[in-house]
Amino acid sequence: MNKLSIKIGTMFFLIIFGLEIFMFFFLHSAIVESRIEEELSALQARGNSHRAILEKHFDADTISHVTLMESEANTDVVITNESGKVLDSSDEVDRLKKYLKIPYANIPREGKIIEGNWRDEPLIATVSPVEQGGKATGFVYMFQDTKSVHNLIDRLNEHFLLAGLISVSLTIIIIISLSKALTKPLIIMKDATSQISKGNFEVTLPKRGNDELGDLSKSIKLLANDLKYLKKERNEFLASISHELRTPLTYIKGYTDIVLKRNLSIKERQKYLNIILEETNRLSILIKDLFDLAKIDKNTFVIEKEQINLYEFLLSIERKLSPAFLEKKMNLRISCPSNVIILADPSRLEQIILNLLDNSMKYSYADTETAINVSKDKLSVQISIKDNGKGIPNEDIPYIFNRFYRVDKARTRSLGGSGLGLAIVKELIDMHDGEIIVKSELGKGTEFAIIFKG
Template sequence: MKKLSVKLGILFFLIIFGLITFMFFFLHEGIVESRVEEELFSLQSRGNSHRAILEKHFNKDIIDHVVLMESESNTDVVITDKNRKVLASSAPSSTFNNYLKSPVSNLPRDGEIVEDKWDKEPFISTVSPIEKNGKLVGLVYMFQDTASVHSLINRLNEHFVLSGWISVILTFIIIIFLSKGITKPLIKMKEATSQISKGHFDVILPKTSDDELGDLAKSIELLASNLNYLTEERNEFLASISHELRTPLTYIKGYADILHKRELPIEAQKKYLEIIVDETNRLSDLIKELFELAKYDKNSFEIQKEPIDLNQFFKKIEQKLSPAFIEKNMNLSAYCPPNLVIKADSHRLEQILFNLLDNSMKYSQNGAQVFLKAWKSKDLIHIIVRDNGKGIPDKDLPHIFNRFYRVDKSRTRTLGGTGLGLAIVKELVQAHGAEILVKSKENIGTEFELIFRGD
């Protein structure tokens, strides 16, 4: 009973068997009732036919002739006077005494049914009035043995039982194929999910029809693909983070051992201590950014959108970063039209722009120009950060938002980058419901474009 195909088969069988049983019962009752009504109508018509003859000639010869006719058939007739005294009978009249005792009053011209309980009584019976000049002169009672009706019903029951068994067998066979047809793709999906749980993500399910089962199969394949991607990303992330943590720790441990075990001049000690401090700061920045990314992955931070005047916002950014650009002999130019308002989290937007501008400053040479610009087009607000620095090779552009990805590993380490800045930027941009695009040419420069909705 644990198999779905068995459960579905039993359920389908019970439902269909119940419907077939109900339909057979309803049909059987209808046919039986119809056949009994036909027998009663035929008996009534036969009595009316005899009545018509007797009304023309109500005498002993005609009465005996009618009785003789019925004695050779499967029905019986009893002819009485108006007081129900038996004048003639095709069978011993004592057999029918119980039916003749029933009082008859206001008898319709076409007669009426005296007994119709074929399943309880030995006879079914009708009566027809014989009239002369509008007055009742006699009665014609017609009788039919219910044994013939029972025989008819028994034959009918045999046909129904045979049909029922054939229907049940065919239903059982159809249900077996139907339940297997439904559960087969489900079994395949179960096997696929079992493989996924064991870490085998190269799952390919057979194509099914374009219905809910087909959608489920596609969803499982997509899930396997996503899990494979996430597993690869996790492994790559763990490898990268172990490398990133190991390098500064190696420096710190190595130079700390040198300072501890050797007696060095003051200048050498200062030099080694500076290296230790730099690597400690690098490690601290890396851990801080990892915590930031962890918060974004868990959606444990909130974006508090508020109206921001971008013109004033850009001026504040320019004031904060201009000293750093001047120190490196670079020029930062910010432009935004007046009264341009954007709905965003001011702290997070500042973090985004600081990261992008810091990258432009790090990867541009002395005398470089860095531009921060905003404008509105239709319902969209565009913000760009453009520089004329080193640029990014085409092969690296699709990967620059990946965690720990570096275009130039050696130079990035020299400049203190962790490879997480652009990953953080992308997470923050997407949290705003915005989009980030990048264009770059080697030795020409790089442009990052942020596109926000103007609501």
């Protein structure tokens, strides 16, 4: 290599090395903080799950079952009454007493982190209030040893050190192997692609002309943006599905252990088996929805369109769902001209309508009406599903079709939702080249308008 190549190589080595140190430090800090937040959120969610069960049955048996489940886990639970008296715990209470002395009036409904100092304290802890009739009747304290967190950080440090050594070695090897024929723009582009391969998609490339190098520069930037979006979507999806699967599996395992290990009466055994069955059904529905979304993403989801008489189609849906509406003391009304024909897949259209009607039943009150109205003009057919339910806050409307997004997060499990129904509805409508519009007002209801081309 000539002198210029050595200067360029040295300059790039120093720049890349500095950027790697900065990015590794930033990424390390972000991962550590993110992991700690995940641990605290998981601990809080576990406490809220126990709280949800205790609010239904705040008695000695249920309290004993909750503490029994935690005795098999790597977390501990302490349950107190409204005055702070310990009712039961999965571990010795003496080492946990200092965490139990907090102002109970300041605990919000979603719970509170009462100890998050994982660096200096032996435990992290959260508390969730048990409310009945709008008043706190007890508290669920969750604890987790910070040794596991410290072990995780130590392993992370080892991985980052190894990755840093590998990155520095690769940087040196690449610079040495550059020939004098390589130009500065190619060096920058090579560095950009290396950063992308390491997961850093915030790459910047110099603006070039309309020649081949300019096209290559634009292509690399486009690739970085696409990969960044895909990585974000993947991480959000994995975090959501992990949470969705963990909760029912925890219940199934916990109650199965109770049924197997304890001598229970027939009534108690039946109660726990019903819970296991309910959670199994929830998992089955979730997995089915995930398979549907996977098929849609792979473009293997088959849409077989045919002419459908909407009047007869909606009457069949009314016959199918009227008993469910009547059971909830609700009314389902259909208004559709008898001669409206659309081109759609019958099974997928039924899936769309049933998903929207199921949401209406879940989030509407007794003695209310859900109406399906069909209108037609020269260019389109509109199917409107309007209820008089709880409504959706304006700030949530842009996100309700996102996967795993929920509006009523506090009551999601009791209502049985997985956060995938509306995502599937949106995907199916898009595959029909249709459009869905949402109008909603809190306390007055929600209207979904599905528009198909005429």
